[in-house]
Amino acid sequence: MSAVDHGRGSPDPAAIFTVQELADFLDGARRGAGLSLEGLSRRAGIPRSTLHTYVRGRSLPPAEQFDRILAAVGLPSNRWRMLAEARDRVEMMWRGTHSRAPSAATTRLAGDIAVWRSGLQEALSTSREQVQVVMHSERVHVDAHRSIFRIDIVQSVVAKTDDARFLLRIVPPSPHLDLAQLRLIPGPGCGTTGPAPVVCNDVAAFPIGFDQRLRAGQTHHIEYAVDYRSALGEPGTPTWEAAVETGCLLDAAGPPLELRVQFDERVLPVHVRQIYLTHPDSPENRVRELDLDLHHGAHMFVASPTAGCHGIRWEWPRR
CATH class of the missing domain: 2.60.40 (Immunoglobulin-like)
Structure with missing residues (x-):
């Protein structure tokens, strides 16, 4: 079962372990808010090309930009802490595998x-x-x-x-x-x-x-x-x-x-x-x-x- 419900963009944060699962969450949250990448770019103040790498799982958003994305898609602030912990967990897996790109971290570890x-x-x-x-x-x-x-x-x-x-x-x-x-x-x-x-x-x-x-x-x-x-x-x-x-x-x-x-x-x-x-x-x-x-x-x-x-x-x- 996927960690992300694309329809609502509301995963169980404890089930997010890989950069792809985090990317799926971001893309699901964007779609759930009815935003295009252009619209999310304007709200979050992040270039569209950068957001594209985040929702495709090709790079990991820095903590500050991750918070801006959560705010831009309208997620309540009481969920931010658990989602921030999920993001940090994904980064720890990436760093621990010494992978060149975060998208390869889970593969390298496995x-x-x-x-x-x-x-x-x-x-x-x-x-x-x-x-x-x-x-x-x-x-x-x-x-x-x-x-x-x-x-x-x-x-x-x-x-x-x-x-x-x-x-x-x-x-x-x-x-x-x-x-x-x-x-x-x-x-x-x-x-x-x-x-x-x-x-x-x-x-x-x-x-x-x-x-x-x-x-x-x-x-x-x-x-x-x-x-x-x-x-x-x-x-x-x-x-x-x-x-x-x-x-x-x-x-x-x-x-x-x-x-x-x-x-x-x-x-x-x-x-x-x-x-x-x-x-x-x-x-x-x-x-x-x-x-x-x-x-x-x-x-x-x-x-x-x-x-x-x-x-x-x-x-x-x-x-």
Whole structure:
């Protein structure tokens, strides 16, 4: 049962735990008050574009703006305290998961729990003990519906042990993806692996086999792709969400990192930039603006990436 009654916009505040549930409440309260986003914007004194991110669950309203929204939709002040506690609870979950965006916090938290309970944590630790990545390159494909549908990955790895094995963990960019429908497409250097992932709740893991037996100290080149198309669903459904960022999160200094985002020529973004965050929740450090090349791609390269979030962020033109 949903935490929010969209008709009345009157949820049980104690049942709100995720940013999406809070977003559903805000949108339900707006509709219950008979307000458009424009009308709510005028009453609350908050830009419409900002409110849009709140009601879609893409960002979390600061406490002061949250109170202004409650007042603007006409909720009685005697309910504000419990709703403020609900908002603070959602923020604590987000901060505790170290997620880059609040909308990913619940997925990340559930994913970490699922990994631990399923025994995947041990398998992932074993993989890190057996293989070290010394070069990482990604080519991200964004379609005309503004969604990431495929990522091509090229890596050079060094085997730390004989008969090394490699396990790729996928934390989904959206909690609405059908992870069982993710597909791994092996390329040069990869052995035959099952195309479907091992799925436990909100985590998918692909065992990647090498096309030869590796000895300790041996360097090997592999190429593979993760295909999201089947997991996304049909355009226009709730599972199809526009992407605005892609990148890598490093816990420590990592190998040379190359990232390219390839956009569909029919729908091109604006204000594309290379970013770096010292921590997933820290302010964005805009490294530099990026121009699209003749093939409608944006490219970045970091020779010695430090711990933190390295990536490319873009904005879509208004529809």
